[in-house]
Amino acid sequence: MSALATSAAPQPPDTRRVEVKGLSKSFQLAKTTIEAVRNVSFDVRRGEFVALLGPSGSGKSTVLNMIASLIRPSGGDVLIDGKRVVAGKATSNVGYVFQRDTLFPWRSIADNIGYGLELAGVAAHERKERIAECVAQAGLKGFESAYPSALSGGMRQRVALMRTLIVEPQILLMDEPFGALDTHTKIDMHEVLLRIWEREQQTVLFVTHDLGEALTLADRIILFSARPGRIKDMFEVDFARPRDAVKVRETPRYAELFQHIWHSLGEEFVKGRSA
């Protein structure tokens, strides 16, 4: 744990929601082996918001995808609520939000948001009510019957977020969900996500290479080294909650933490460039 970080006391076992134990992953590309992740271990507490931060290619998405059971680890294990995650087998209670736009272009906004409820066989009248709540929360009133092509990037990402949240996952895995958005739209999305998380207290794992985004949102930042991805450091982010996504960036503590972590992150950017 870093010098500036508040020391995290060992957690009693029942507060651990996600346990990552010695995860490694190598990919075979023709005759070359790419070691993406080496021996990564960390725990995430119930209701904690953790950011996985690191330069491009440091294995953040690979780790997230192993937690999501989308990729089989070369070594190590992931436990969710004490149960081992099996690659290829969906884990209940886990929602995933991708960076790229994964909306169905042929479905209206309401039908995109309600997709998971349809799969779960939820009755039409209940679906309608829950979709209406999500539409309101995401500030999308009036766009229910529009199609994704009529929406801006930020609006589409709000739909994608609501499509995941409507089924009320207790664990939320997010892979640079706002990576493609401009700065102002991104900060808008931070506000939307902060308000939802403060109310629902999901356990969140959020991949980003944007330090400002990690500081704005997270309780803890796990910093990855350049490839092969290892944990270089962890930082507790001790800003008070509820947080204001704009005002938090104006505080002296934000500047202090930013400068401290930036130095460590910068070293990895340089290593990543020369690898």
Ligand SMILES: Nc1ncnc2c1ncn2[C@@H]1O[C@H](COP(=O)(O)OP(=O)(O)OP(=O)(O)O)[C@@H](O)[C@H]1O
């Ligand atoms: N399916 C794959 N086949 C071969 N190599 C892969 C595969 N997936 C990832 N890699 C390699 O593993 C390394 C880690 O990739 P990963 O996408 O996990 O990094 P990242 O930190 O999430 O990067 P970014 O921030 O750019 O998304 C990279 O060198 C990448 O090329």
